[in-house]
Amino acid sequence: MSELLAERAAWTIAELAREFGVTTRAIRFYEAEGMIAPERQGQHRLYHPRDRVRLKLILRGKRLGFTLAEIREIIDLYDREPGEAGQLDHFLEKIAERRAELEQKRRDIALTLDELAEVEGNCRRRLRELGRTDGR
Structure with a gap:
């Protein structure tokens, strides 16, 4: 399933939440922190491959015990x-x-x-x- 999703151009917040096993609230939190920046279409968010990769890196960093500040620093580099x-x-x-x-x-x-x-x-x-x- 992840391979098919990875070939797409955009995902909804619900699709990413389901794929990565996190809540939509968590994804919105990372957005509010400036770690991901989905395209806004009215009330809807569209997440592009860059956002998806960044979310994947954020979640991996959290699993490894890094702080959000450390994760942000690594990603921004x-x-x-x-x-x-x-x-x-x-x-x-x-x-x-x-x-x-x-x-x-x-x-x-x-x-x-x-x-x-x-x-x-x-x-x-x-x-x-x-x-x-x-x-x-």
Whole structure:
């Protein structure tokens, strides 16, 4: 279905919402933020391939944990010098930063889980010392 939609010249907000599994309100929000700019025909919005690609990039960026400001910055680099190459270089820097943040969170979670296991073991051991059998 996405391949057929990608060959079209324009989409309605409902079509994009359905395709990407987001609400029309979310799409209007990205429009209000200036991240996409559909053509207006009266009360209707027509989204062209550029809008569709930008929406796809916005949603991917959100899934990867980037802020809207970071996503906007990355997307906007495409239209400035040095163009796509500069955009990709910047994106790679952001990916490295995001990966480092997630790796730190992973280490923090592992430490917290270890500490929880230790505290849990101490609690269960103390319950057994107190003669409680539900200390497992």
